[in-house]
Amino acid sequence: MIRLIVRRLLYLVIVLVIITFLTYVVFFAGNPNNLAARFAGRDAGPAEIRDAAIRLGLNHGFWYQYWHYLVGLLHGNFGLDFQNAVSINSEIARAFPVTASLVVGSVILWLLIGIPIGIMSATHPRTLRDRASTTFALTFLSVPNFVLGLLLLLVFYYYLTRAGLSWFPAAGYVPLTQSPVQWLVHMILPWISLALIQAAIYTRLIRGSLLDVLGEDFIRTARAKGLSRRTVIYKHGVRAALTPVITQLGIDIGTLLAGAFVTEKVFGLTGLGQLALNAIGNEDLPVVAAVVVLAASFIVIMNTVVDILYAVLDPRVRLA
Amino acid sequence: MALLEVRDLRVSFDTDDGTVYAVQGMSFSVGAGQTLGIVGESGSGKSVTTQAIMGLAPGAKISGEAVLDGADLISMSEDELQRIRGRKVSLIFQDPLTSLHPLYRVGHQIAEVMETHGKVARKEAIRRAVDLLGRVGIPEPDKRVRDYPHQFSGGMRQRVMIAMALAYEPMLIIADEPTTALDVTVQAQILELLGRMQQDFGTAVILITHDLGVVADVADDVVIMYGGRPMERADVRSVFVEPHHPYTQGLLESIPSYSGRTGRLKPIQGYPPSLMRMIEQCPFAPRCAQVRDACRVAPPPLKPVGSSPGHLSACVLDANRVGLASEPDEAGRAVGAAEER
Numbered sequence: 001m002i003r004l005i006v007r008r009l010l011y012l013v014i015v016l017v018i019i020t021f022l023t024y025v026v027f028f029a030g031n032p033n034n035l036a037a038r039f040a041g042r043d044a045g046p047a048e049i050r051d052a053a054i055r056l057g058l059n060h061g062f063w064y065q066y067w068h069y070l071v072g073l074l075h076g077n078f079g080l081d082f083q084n085a086v087s088i089n090s091e092i093a094r095a096f097p098v099t100a101s102l103v104v105g106s107v108i109l110w111l112l113i114g115i116p117i118g119i120m121s122a123t124h125p126r127t128l129r130d131r132a133s134t135t136f137a138l139t140f141l142s143v144p145n146f147v148l149g150l151l152l153l154l155v156f157y158y159y160l161t162r163a164g165l166s167w168f169p170a171a172g173y174v175p176l177t178q179s180p181v182q183w184l185v186h187m188i189l190p191w192i193s194l195a196l197i198q199a200a201i202y203t204r205l206i207r208g209s210l211l212d213v214l215g216e217d218f219i220r221t222a223r224a225k226g227l228s229r230r231t232v233i234y235k236h237g238v239r240a241a242l243t244p245v246i247t248q249l250g251i252d253i254g255t256l257l258a259g260a261f262v263t264e265k266v267f268g269l270t271g272l273g274q275l276a277l278n279a280i281g282n283e284d285l286p287v288v289a290a291v292v293v294l295a296a297s298f299i300v301i302m303n304t305v306v307d308i309l310y311a312v313l314d315p316r317v318r319l320a
Numbered sequence: 321m322a323l324l325e326v327r328d329l330r331v332s333f334d335t336d337d338g339t340v341y342a343v344q345g346m347s348f349s350v351g352a353g354q355t356l357g358i359v360g361e362s363g364s365g366k367s368v369t370t371q372a373i374m375g376l377a378p379g380a381k382i383s384g385e386a387v388l389d390g391a392d393l394i395s396m397s398e399d400e401l402q403r404i405r406g407r408k409v410s411l412i413f414q415d416p417l418t419s420l421h422p423l424y425r426v427g428h429q430i431a432e433v434m435e436t437h438g439k440v441a442r443k444e445a446i447r448r449a450v451d452l453l454g455r456v457g458i459p460e461p462d463k464r465v466r467d468y469p470h471q472f473s474g475g476m477r478q479r480v481m482i483a484m485a486l487a488y489e490p491m492l493i494i495a496d497e498p499t500t501a502l503d504v505t506v507q508a509q510i511l512e513l514l515g516r517m518q519q520d521f522g523t524a525v526i527l528i529t530h531d532l533g534v535v536a537d538v539a540d541d542v543v544i545m546y547g548g549r550p551m552e553r554a555d556v557r558s559v560f561v562e563p564h565h566p567y568t569q570g571l572l573e574s575i576p577s578y579s580g581r582t583g584r585l586k587p588i589q590g591y592p593p594s595l596m597r598m599i600e601q602c603p604f605a606p607r608c609a610q611v612r613d614a615c616r617v618a619p620p621p622l623k624p625v626g627s628s629p630g631h632l633s634a635c636v637l638d639a640n641r642v643g644l645a646s647e648p649d650e651a652g653r654a655v656g657a658a659e660e661r
Contacts, residue, residue: 217418223376224413225433225484226406229398236421314423315468 001318004311012304019296020073024066027289038283078290081279088290091275098173099271102194102263103256105187107249109195110202117199118206122241123233125211133203140200149193149266156189171268190267194260198252205248209241216240246309254302258295322349323491323524329384329394331365331372331548341595342368344548344603346384347622350492350541355518355525357539357556359532359571363592365548366528370494374409375401389491407437410485414497416477420469426453426480427465433487452483455520456513475506482510482517489521496528511538532575536560541630544568547593547603549619554631562642564625564633567604569644602634612636 028035036053037044044052052058057065072079078088121133140148156168168189174182213219214237222236259273272291279287311317331343343365350356360366371377373386373393386393388408393401405411413419421429430452431445440448446465453461456479469477478498485493495514499507515538518525529535535542535556542559544552544567552565563569570588590607593599602608602615614620614636622632625639633639 217413217415218421220376221411221413221419221481221484222421224374224405224411225436226402226404227432227436228402231436240421240423316422316470 001311004318005308008304008307012300015300016297017070019300020070020293021066023289023292023296024069027285027292028065028069035285038285073293078293079286081284081287088287091287092272092290092294095270095272095275097175098269099257099259099264099273101173101176101183101187102190102260102269102271103253105191106194106198106256107253109191110198111249113195113199114202115206118203119210119233119238121203121207122210122214130207133207137200137203140196141204143197145193145197145262146266148196149190149263152189152193153266173269173271190263190269193266194256194263202245202248205245206241209244210237213237213241242313243310246313247306250302250306250309251299254299255295257298257302259291323352323354323389324526325349325385325387326369326373327385327387329369329372329386330382331368331377332381333377333379334381338596341598342380342548343372344595344599345619346545346548346550348543348550348553350524350526352491353518353522353524354540355515355527355538357535357542358526358528358545359530359535359542360545361530361592363595364545365595366545367496369545370411370496370526370528374405374411374494376405376411403437406433406490407488408490409492409494410488410490412478412481412485412493412495412498415501416474416481417469417501419481420477422469425466425468426472430465430480430484430487433484437488449483449487452486453480456480456483456486456517457509458483474502475509478502478506478510479513482513486517486521486523490523492524492526493518494526494528497530498527499534500529500531507534514538532560532571544571547599548595549599549603550622550632550634551604552631552633552635553622554626554633555628558626558628558631558642562626562628562631563644564631564637564639564642565604565635566608566610566637568633570607572644602636610637 033049033053036049036056036058039056040048040052057068060068069079076089078092080086081088081091117133117136121130124130153170157170160167167185169186172186174186176183214233218240219232219236222232227236257272259271259276261273261277263269264271264273265277272294276288276291278284279291326349327347329343329346330341333340333342346365346369348356348358358366358369368377368380372380372382375393375396375398382394384394388404393404396404420426427446427449430449431440431442434440434445434448435442450461450465453465458464458476458479464472469480472480481498493514498514499510502510511534514525514527517523525538527535527539539556542552542554542556543550544559544565546567552559552563552568554562559568560572563572567588570586573586574588576585588607593603593606600618602611602620605611605615608615620634620636622634623639625631625633625635626642
């Protein structure tokens with residue numbers, strides 16, 4: 001078990017190094033003069049561009065630059081952005097809590113919706129309840145993210161406010177530390193919009209996985225032992241049906257932490273997704289690179305977490 | 321009085337393609353502490369019969385009677401059946417790897433039975449699980465009790481299943497092809513263990529198998545099943561020495577011999593009947609070499625045949641015409657040998 005964790009962490013480090021290297025090559029290994037010119041700004045003369053090149057360390061060789069970048073990253077330093085010459089760290093520090101709030105809240109919400117409906121569907125296959133849950137799933141699987149977000153805004157912001165009930169704001173983010181209530185009020189609609197679509201996926205996922213498990217021989221054994229239906233379904237069935245759900249959850253959390261672009265855009269949340277979109281628009285390479293490295297790291301880290309969770313949940317994996 | 325008396329059991333399943341009449345009138349009985357072998361080929365309804373009785377056949381429509389210890393299992397509610405399963409009747413299945421939960425320790429899985437039925441504390445239940453594992457011949461049971469199913473070999477897993485089946489000292493164990501998935505050498509060990517546990521605990525056993533050799537070794541009584549119906553019922557000796565039903569005779573003649581007898585095997589020609597409709601004749605009639613017009617009118621009822629009491633055959637042929645046409649074969653000798661032991 002400990003060997004498995006150590007090996008997984010070792011892989012994690014190797015993959016992260018490879019990611020940073022590829023990112024660095026793609027983004028920074030171009031013509032140093034072009035990079036420096038972009039950093040120096042549109043009106044800069046040759047002297048200013050040379051200064052910029054020195055400031056960015058572009059006068060050094062590639063490996064020195066990469067090493068410098070890597071050491072910076074290890075110290076949690078993403079460098080300066082081109083646009084405003086401010087530390088990228090502070091921008092990420094501002095954007096990350098927004099995205100994290102969005103993701104954590106909606107994950108909890110979609111699991112609370114998806115798991116019970118999925119279990120109900122699987123334990124009553126081909127009944128009215130199952131068909132209702134399929135309808136729910138297909139509806140929200142088919143609705144594009146931004147349409148659902150805008151519909152929520154239309155109903156809960158526009159109509160309610162016109163009716164004199166200003167319960168929900170149109171957009172924006174209030175830090176949890178500043179006002180927990182305002183934080184909640186600002187996050188509810190984004191949470192719902194993201195969670196309903198994800199819950200649709202998880203409903204199907206859990207239904208399928210649990211239906212498979214309930215057809216297994218060991219479920220028949222559990223029933224043959226005289227265990228109650230509850231024990232059979234929850235202790236023996238759901239327990240074994242969790243594996244694919246955890247895989248998907250790990251990937252989803254990793255991906256969304258890198259920025260829930262559409263949801264952030266619709267609800268005016270200045271999270272990592274927004275940061276990346278703005279940076280791309282401004283051709284702000286270091287910021288884009290920082291978000292790419294972060295995004296890749298989240299996904300790799302979540303995969304490692306999933307791998308370790310597998311070993312905790314399934315004794316057969318511990319041998320590997 | 322018999323421990324379990326099954327009368328005219330009928331089981332059907334409604335599927336998208338129509339109704340499957342899996343069991344079309346099955347009757348048998350098991351005495352306390354006795355072993356009944358139910359023999360039949362794949363799809364003859366032998367597993368469905370026992371699973372339907374125990375309420376373990378999802379979606380099955382069941383009629384008939386199955387009286388266990390004075391109470392009819394067929395008319396019981398799911399809650400009542402739950403209190404029977406694992407407590408009065410245990411089941412052992414074919415593949416011990418897929419039949420054990422992969423994510424729980426074997427000790428836990430055995431202890432669960434005692435905790436469910438006896439309100440036994442966890443610690444005491446685990447202690448008893450260790451004791452049971454030792455009794456079914458698992459070395460170092462105090463260590464193995466903490467292992468997971470994948471850490472056992474096939475034979476050892478089936479021993480775990482047997483320990484689990486014995487956990488609440490049931491009156492009846494239904495063993496559904498318990499040795500089919502195992503190596504031949506391990507098969508004998510498991511059958512021997514099952515027999516010994518049966519002696520120790522005084523448990524009756526229903527042994528479902530397609531292997532007549534297994535039945536010859538361990539059964540007291542035998543039911544031969546075909547097309548969802550009993551073809552012949554008798555004590556084990558009569559089945560092998562004085563088989564009456566042409567299907568039983570066909571089965572015995574299709575067993576390969578390893579000594580003496582030479583020549584070709586005599587397989588039964590044709591295929592088992594489709595169960596997608598009610599069979600309104602003798603199910604074996606289409607494959608039977610001695611078929612008569614009477615066979616096609618209605619399924620023949622069981623009638624007494626041969627010389628030993630309780631020997632029943634669902635065949636219209638003359639009741640005194642018993643025994644194989646050819647010389648006694650391997651299985652017959654196996655019975656003889658078993659009796660000499």
